Amino acid sequence: MQIVVLMTVGFGATVTFFAIRYSQSQTSRISESAIKDRLVAETETVTPAISPTELPEAKAIRIAEEFVAQNGYTNLPVDKDKIVYETVEFGNNLDELLKFRANTLEHKAYGILYKATGTKMGEKGWTVVFQSINVSDDYYKSISRQSGKQVTRENHPIGRAVTMDANFQNLLMEHKTFPLQNVDKKLK
Numbered sequence: 001m002q003i004v005v006l007m008t009v010g011f012g013a014t015v016t017f018f019a020i021r022y023s024q025s026q027t028s029r030i031s032e033s034a035i036k037d038r039l040v041a042e043t044e045t046v047t048p049a050i051s052p053t054e055l056p057e058a059k060a061i062r063i064a065e066e067f068v069a070q071n072g073y074t075n076l077p078v079d080k081d082k083i084v085y086e087t088v089e090f091g092n093n094l095d096e097l098l099k100f101r102a103n104t105l106e107h108k109a110y111g112i113l114y115k116a117t118g119t120k121m122g123e124k125g126w127t128v129v130f131q132s133i134n135v136s137d138d139y140y141k142s143i144s145r146q147s148g149k150q151v152t153r154e155n156h157p158i159g160r161a162v163t164m165d166a167n168f169q170n171l172l173m174e175h176k177t178f179p180l181q182n183v184d185k186k187l188k
Contacts, residue, residue: 057126061109061187064128064162067171072098073130073160074107088175105130110159111183125165129183132158157181 054062072078078098091097113127135158143151157180164171 057112059168060126060164061112061128063164063168063171064126064130065107065109067162068105068130068173069107071173072101073103073105073173075103076107084171084173086173086175103134104132105160106133109187110180111186111188113161113182114184123165125163125170126168128162128164129159129178129180130162131180131188132160132177 067084068074069076070079070082071084080094080098083094083098085097089097089100091100108130109128110131111129113129135153140151140153140156143156158177159180161174161178162171163174
């Protein structure tokens with residue numbers, strides 16, 4: 001009888017031991033998984049969302065293209081609630097200002113400039129360039145007179161640059177024209 005009691009107690013202790021070990025291993029698996037999920041969630045809230053397939057350069061281009069369209073530089077619909085004013089602009093009201101901007105740039109980016117800064121404050125950032133369309137002949141005549149040589153659409157295509165900081169914020173359409181031959185990477 002004592003042997004049966006000892007075997008039963010021993011068997012019970014063994015089962016209890018393995019049950020506790022199994023429970024602990026499951027708890028640590030859950031804890032490790034919960035910790036990983038929490039770290040991923042915290043990282044996503046701190047880091048700007050970049051999809052796994054969208055590289056930072058592609059994000060800068062996409063954001064600049066949206067900016068150019070929303071601000072009335074293309075032939076796409078304008079979002080009057082998101083208008084960002086340039087440093088120098090002409091127009092007595094928003095409608096007049098949008099008339100000057102309308103259909104002056106291609107809606108797809110022409111190129112990107114790597115060595116430039118993305119803000120006037122000299123911080124690192126992104127510069128995305130768009131090709132100008134509907135440039136008047138008077139512009140090229142004026143440039144030709146100033147430079148003393150024949151300047152045309154073909155030998156001096158121009159555009160405008162959208163700048164933003166490294167975090168894809170503080171977008172601005174730079175006021176001056178941009179010679180397209182100066183882009184570091186042509187996108188078209």
